[in-house]
Amino acid sequence: MRDLEELLSLVRDRESKKYFEEGIKAYHAGAYRASIVETWVAVALDLISKIRYLSERQDPQAIDFVKHLDNAIQSANKAKLQKIENELLKKARELELLTPREEAELQRLYLDRNVCAHPAFVAPEEVFKPNAEQVRAHLASAVDNVLSLPAVSGRKLIDQFRQEIASDNWPSYSNYNQYVEMRFLNSARHSVKRSIVELVVKTAIEPPDLDSNSAVSSTAVSARARVAINSLALNDPILLNNAIESVIQKRQKAEGLSDTVLLRITGSLGQFQCTWTVLSDSDISRILTLVSTSDTQTLKQNRALVCWPVYHTEIEEKVGEKRSELISTFDGLQHMLKTVTYGRRNLIPAVISQIRYANTFRDAEDRLRDFAKLARESDISSLRDFGKAVRENNQVYLAMNTETILRNICEQTKEIAGVGIVWQEIADGLHEDYLHSGEGTASNEYSYSDFKDFVAAFFNLYHV
Template sequence: MDAGFIDLDILLTRIRQPQSKIYFLDAVKAYKAGALRASLTSAWVALVYDLIAKYRELSALGDAAAAAFLHDWDAATAADDVRKLLQLEATILDDATTNTQAVNRIAHKHLERLREDRHLCAHPAFSAEAELFEPSPELVRLHLVNAVDLVLSQEPLQGKAIFDLFDVDVLSTGFPTAHVRILDYVEQRYLARVRAHNIRNFGMVLGKSLLKGVPPQWEPQHRKIVSSLVAVRERAAPTWPDISLAIIGLINNLEPEHRPRAIAFIGAFPDFWPLLQEPTRTALQETVDHTDPATLAEYRLLAGVSLPQFREPLLHVIAGLDRDHLGNAIAAQPLRDLWPRAVEEFQDSGSFRGSEANFRDLIAPFAGRLGSQQLDELLAAVIENGQNWDAADTPGSLLGLLRNAIPADRPTHDARNRFYDHLRRMGRLDKYADVIATLQADGWTPPPQQDEHA
């Protein structure tokens, strides 16, 4: 912005903090009155106050570096320790650039010049010719514009603190689990108030976690990490090209033991496939083609089934999984392509206890992920095997699954009718009373009993 032409009164309207605006108004008044040294001194005061106010906002968001600086500042204020306050004031620009990253390095250079010129104005400093420092109107105006443009008009943006905050947050029970909610949550909590270069670094850290399993504590949060990286791609789009280049380089140089992770990553982000080097694509395809279902250990590799190049061989792997491997694969990630095997295994349960274990291990992990067709298949699997419909835990397990289904994904009325008719014939309506009530919640009514002699 051209400091020579901007209206200083308009500049005032861009300041976020009301108290900062009051302090900066003193600088504008002094400038208009020709008191240029006083103007620079007031501008510096407004700047320091505004940074402290930003630190308080960042501290409330969990920024440890901001909290540490404020602790020292507030302690010195309470103790009336002027020497300590002057020391903190002298270093606040460096702290804001290096620790909290509330100020970027280019802005630091401009603002450091303001601090130096303010120092000359506020103290009786003389040159060798014994002339009092007298800033020019143009210099003062430039400093006023820079103070507003670079700090006073800006939102308090998080810097390196994003990584520490996310590390704790993603492991907590308060972090959302539904994909759409994660997108909104990550955007609002992390992307909206973080500097662009930190968002790029954040995206690269997420990508590295998916591809290399670091940090290890994020491993059980695989789905959350994938959704968080999708949030970066969709909600911070300007940073995505740089992130993509870094991730492509990482995949192209990935160690062989991490190739199953790369296959899962490509399954979640298929746009990366054509961007990889040809030898990398060859290595990943060969890894998929030679996966043995009997020795499969890295189950997340199955997520690559969504990519056309991987689909046929991975469907073959899924078809060859035994019951234990199937349960492990579903526990790792309940993919839709695992559902046919899961419901088939459940339908063929050979005992009451086996049925309950199959529901727990193979069916329940799909809660909230099943559409109408899959729920129709589940109701059919229940009634087609007495070991299922008469198992003690089946009504409660089925009830929990149905309650997790959104209205649009409820079973079809035909499937409900068949389910109800079977229970009525077997005399089990009382046992499934809560399930029937849940199925009626969207307006379905049980079919009337047909007269067998009609």
């Protein structure tokens, strides 16, 4: 049974909340008819407030509704106002503020409200005497279907998602942090959530056709969708799995899965068991052949290597061979750093190797910056390996900006348990290397004594 105080906390609009709270108080007092009446008042007020919001944003249907409502209010036309109330749920459904199912549930509330508010106008044997369970059901329905939801229609929310994912306003990878969930899903009804998540999946496996004046490329939009998929996998795996199955099945039944789409499915959805469950045996065989016979340029172009590892063992083996070939080169590793969205920590050994063998100061700094891109994916072991690579290559520890970059990496890894000790080891080691380098005391520029002080102060501050 739903907790009524929890339901009250979910009501978004302050004015609607006042009436809903009165409905709860009436329920606790045993005044069940009054509770139903107040609950309907809260729902009607909330829906009209949302329609006014849509009107202010130039929705034609909402503008027309508000115009007729305000005219009826100003002229005190009770017949028109009654008609507007009778058709309020229908209008809300037309504006996509309600689904047909939600409209049906709230219609029961409205009918019960009528017999509760006007018991003298029904036959004596038909006078409605609601019980506690019926009232609680109406209270929960009011919150779930109206009072907890934003004033945005499903269609508009989907359109808004399409616009934002292709705009300059989309957050970068490092600042992503469940953006799709917080911005579009948390307050949306289930049917809208499902549509948006299916759109995310479609966007990942098939880059959208964008206007030539678009702020970002279609491949960048697909990358954003892949990041969203990984976040959804952690926060709502059931919704995501259902969306993946639905999208793939629809494509199979319609135009089928092209070679390009199969490669993109491997890179965008390959980490999920449900992907390989819904794909047919022939599709999986085609993927095996495509990965084995395609050159790395084709695989790069179709983002087939950006998932690490792929859930399917045989395909992961073939993909792994191509990945190893790609990241063995400088340009290939740079490509993977830009495109891998699942399993990025697997790139860390290759980046550390390039740090170890950097042969110029500038190259050393660039490789340190590459590691900084993966810093949040690192752990104690990889940080120790990183520290050894830095110390072993004098092109790294004698580069001008090394200390600045190390501080940045240090800050990014501060949440890793026990990391303060590792950074102390790195800082002490760099200082000892300086003392034994033959530089003497002629220059303190590369002594890393300031970095030692920084590490000591930083991790004392964060109690690590």
